[in-house]
Amino acid sequence: MHVLILLIEILILFAIIMLHVAYATYFERKIIGHMQVRMGPMRVGWHGLLQPIADGIKSFFKEDIVPEQADVVTFRAAPIICLTAMLTSLAVLPFAKGWVLADINIGLLFIFAMSSLASYGVILAGWASNSKYTFLGGLRSMAQVISYEVAMGLSLVGVMMLSGTLNLTKIVEAQGGSFAGMYVFPQIIAFFVFFISMLAETNRVPFDLPEAETELVSGYCTEYSGMRYAIFFMAEYIGMMVMSSIGTICFLGGWNGPFEVAVFPPFWFVVKVYLFMFVFIWIRATLPRYRYDQLMSIGWKVLIPLALGNIVLTGFIKAFTG
Amino acid sequence: MQIQYKPKRNLLQTILHSEIMQGMAFTLKQLFAKPITRQYPQEKPEIKLGFRGQHALVRDQETGQSKCVACMRCVTVCPSRCIHIRFHEDEDKGSRVVDSYDIEALRCVYCGFCEEVCPVNALILTEIFEYAAYDRESIFFDQERLLANWDAFAAMKGVAINSYINPFWRPRGIPESVLTAAKRLDVPEEWTIEGQVVGNLVKQDQ
Numbered sequence: 001m002h003v004l005i006l007l008i009e010i011l012i013l014f015a016i017i018m019l020h021v022a023y024a025t026y027f028e029r030k031i032i033g034h035m036q037v038r039m040g041p042m043r044v045g046w047h048g049l050l051q052p053i054a055d056g057i058k059s060f061f062k063e064d065i066v067p068e069q070a071d072v073v074t075f076r077a078a079p080i081i082c083l084t085a086m087l088t089s090l091a092v093l094p095f096a097k098g099w100v101l102a103d104i105n106i107g108l109l110f111i112f113a114m115s116s117l118a119s120y121g122v123i124l125a126g127w128a129s130n131s132k133y134t135f136l137g138g139l140r141s142m143a144q145v146i147s148y149e150v151a152m153g154l155s156l157v158g159v160m161m162l163s164g165t166l167n168l169t170k171i172v173e174a175q176g177g178s179f180a181g182m183y184v185f186p187q188i189i190a191f192f193v194f195f196i197s198m199l200a201e202t203n204r205v206p207f208d209l210p211e212a213e214t215e216l217v218s219g220y221c222t223e224y225s226g227m228r229y230a231i232f233f234m235a236e237y238i239g240m241m242v243m244s245s246i247g248t249i250c251f252l253g254g255w256n257g258p259f260e261v262a263v264f265p266p267f268w269f270v271v272k273v274y275l276f277m278f279v280f281i282w283i284r285a286t287l288p289r290y291r292y293d294q295l296m297s298i299g300w301k302v303l304i305p306l307a308l309g310n311i312v313l314t315g316f317i318k319a320f321t322g
Numbered sequence: 323m324q325i326q327y328k329p330k331r332n333l334l335q336t337i338l339h340s341e342i343m344q345g346m347a348f349t350l351k352q353l354f355a356k357p358i359t360r361q362y363p364q365e366k367p368e369i370k371l372g373f374r375g376q377h378a379l380v381r382d383q384e385t386g387q388s389k390c391v392a393c394m395r396c397v398t399v400c401p402s403r404c405i406h407i408r409f410h411e412d413e414d415k416g417s418r419v420v421d422s423y424d425i426e427a428l429r430c431v432y433c434g435f436c437e438e439v440c441p442v443n444a445l446i447l448t449e450i451f452e453y454a455a456y457d458r459e460s461i462f463f464d465q466e467r468l469l470a471n472w473d474a475f476a477a478m479k480g481v482a483i484n485s486y487i488n489p490f491w492r493p494r495g496i497p498e499s500v501l502t503a504a505k506r507l508d509v510p511e512e513w514t515i516e517g518q519v520v521g522n523l524v525k526q527d528q
Contacts (some may be wrong), residue, residue, distance in 0.1 A: 035349045039359040286349045287342065 009101060010091075017090060021237040022052035028281045029201060035285040036191060055230075060130070060228035066068075070223065074128035076230035078225065079231035082121030086238040089114035093245045094169040096255040097266035107168040108160065112153055115201060116209045118235060119145040122203075122210065122220050137219025140292065141210035144200055147299040148207075152197035154307035158190040158314040159183050159250045172254030179258075184251040186317075191251050191308040193303045200299065203236065205284040209292055245269075245277030328445035359371055359507060371513055372489050374432045374447035377425045378471035383435040389444035389471060392418035396436035396445055405436060423465040441502040446488050448475040489513040 026041065026048070033040025041048030066072055092107040094100040104110060119141060160166060162183060163174035175181045184191050200207040211219030221232045245300015248254060248269060257268030290298070331340065355507065379388040392409035408421040435526060437445045455461050463471065476483040492507045 031353065034355075034357060037352055037355055037358050039357045039361075042359075042361060126376050282346060283350060288344045 002104060006101070013090060014087070016088045017087070017238065017241070018234070021234050021240065022056060023056070024237050024277060025233070026052045026240070027277065028284075031278065031281045032285045035282070050109050052074065059230040060227050064228060065223075065225045067131065067223050069130040071128040071130065074124050075223075078121045078125035078128055079228045079235070080121075081124065082118050082235040083231050083238070085114045085118035085121065086235045086242060089242050090238070092168060093242070094172060094254065095269050097169070099255075099266055100169060103167065103169055105167045107166070108156060108166045108171070108246075108250075112149065115239065115242070116145065116149055118239065121235070126220040128260070129220070131216070131223050133216045133222045134220050137210045137212075137216050137222070140216075141203065141220060144203070144209060144295065144299075145206065146255065147296060148197040148200040148303075151193055151299055151303035151307050152201060154249060154304060154311065155193035155197065156246075157307070157311050158187045161311070161318060162186065168249050168254075169252060172249055172256065175253045175256070177253075177256045179253075182251065182253040187251065187310070187314070189306055189313075191247075193307045193310070194247065194251070196298070196303060199248060199280070199283065200295070201242050202239045202280075204240065204280055206287040207295055208289060209295060214289075230258070230269040240277060240280055241273060244280070247276050248272040288299050347405060369449045371510060373449050373451075374434045374490075375451040376448050376453050376471055376475075377427055377430070377468060378446050378448050378475055379423065379445055379468035379515050380444055381463065381469050381472050381476075388420065388423065389442045390420050390423060391442055391444070392420045393441060395439045395441065399435045399439045401433060401435065402429045402431050420465070423468065425463045425468065427461045427463055434490050437488060438493045440491075443488070443491045443507075446472070446475075447490070448472070450475055450478065 029051070030040040030048075041051040044050040044054045066075055070159050089111045091101040092104055094103070121147075122141040123138045125143065126134040128135075129135070159171065163171045165171060165174070175183055199205075204209050209219075210216075211221065216222070221229055224232060252272050254272075255266055255269040257271070261267035326389045335341075343379045377486045379390060381387070388466045390407075392407055394407060397403075397405045397407055404426040406422070406426075410421060411417070412419050432447060434447055437443075437447055449470070453461065481487060487507050487509060489509050492501075492505055492513075494513070498506050
């Protein structure tokens with residue numbers, strides 16, 4: 001019985017997240033369109049509201065092409081690995097008090113593990129396609145994710161030290177309901193490091209080198225078509241949402257807000273996540289892509305030392321103030 | 323030439339990403355600007371004076387036929403050589419009779435020289451621009467098609483067609499004395515040489 005309820009909960013979460021992913025693409029296209037003084041999608045439905053559904057139907061019914069020289073099994077598995085890893089990390093996110101599928105004590109570590117696992121999908125996709133663009137994209141993604149994973153992990157150590165736990169629900173509770181209690185204030189350096197690594201981790205502009213259109217066609221998903229391509233896309237957007245959720249939980253006080261919304265407890269959580277998403281899109285509309293060596297040197301020479309310094313600083317302050 | 327570089331960022335500006343913030347502020351401002359998109363099939367573009375669109379041969383209201391006198395000036399002036407005319411001489415009247423008048427619109431560059439040079443204002447580039455087709459034949463205009471194009475344009479213009487004067491029928495910057503009688507027309511005020519923006523060459527000639 002318990003398993004059945006859990007399954008239903010998983011299904012509901014899956015459906016809601018997929019809907020959010022679909023409309024996140026719409027949101028992104030609209031925002032970027034208006035920032036570029038265009039209108040974005042306007043044709044399908046009122047102001048293009050049905051565009052994501054039309055896109056979904058289109059990519060679902062498109063031919064699924066597997067290149068002749070590709071490693072078929074890995075090629076087919078790669079997008080699924082990507083999507084599964086991203087979806088799995090949704091299980092530990094607390095959307096509101098008690099609104100979490102798996103309230104495990106190593107939630108933060110679990111999410112790190114899953115987001116590194118998702119990069120396996122990207123690398124395998126790049127390798128299995130047997131084409132130079134995908135291979136370069138996969139290589140870049142590997143190097144990028146490995147270097148930024150470190151910075152991101154270290155930046156969240158400060159949060160762990162302050163809250164004394166890895167359980168995401170407890171991290172939110174440790175911040176309390178007040179505005180000043182949010183960890184973004186005592187951990188401003190960590191937030192800075194986290195934010196930049198978050199952009200790099202999700203392969204977003206200005207760190208979208210794995211799928212740099214101008215150089216690598218479309219990077220690791222060049223050889224993919226139809227639904228498999230769409231799965232990579234979904235994985236990227238779920239990744240954005242997961243990272244925004246981590247940011248919200250660890251720095252912005254999770255579901256706590258100025259006032260309680262009794263009808264819909266995760267209200268403030270959703271607002272904050274969409275605020276993050278907006279910033280993602282805003283940055284995409286503004287900044288050009290980094291050069292690859294600059295990307296690496298920012299990761300290793302700036303962010304990691306900053307994060308390490310932040311750990312030492314937090315430790316000192318915590319030791320002296322108790 | 324003195325190149326003005328931006329002043330170097332100081333440390334505080336680097337830490338606060340002042341230049342990135344400027345860019346972000348700009349895009350945020352643009353988010354609330356009015357989009358310049360025109361929703362095309364519903365919203366047609368405004369057609370300005372001097373628009374050069376689909377070709378047509380003006381149908382003479384008295385004879386119901388083309389005004390063309392087969393002087394071959396348009397054929398001569400056409401830079402892309404897309405106009406082809408065949409004619410024979412009428413022995414009795416001593417005038418030329420057009421046998422065929424063809425325009426390969428796919429080769430045309432829409433320079434408008436042909437309508438400027440035509441001594442009897444027989445040729446016009448209309449304001450119609452939506453005539454894409456799936457085959458080459460339908461964009462190859464023979465005399466019948468060209469006259470039909472004029473009828474379509476006349477239908478679009480309605481009553482105003484009676485007083486319609488194409489600005490190119492009266493070339494700019496040329497004294498009236500050297501023009502043929504048919505071309506000594508009144509053009510709209512905004513098309514005259516003073517009231518409009520012209521290239522430097524035209525200005526020098528003034």
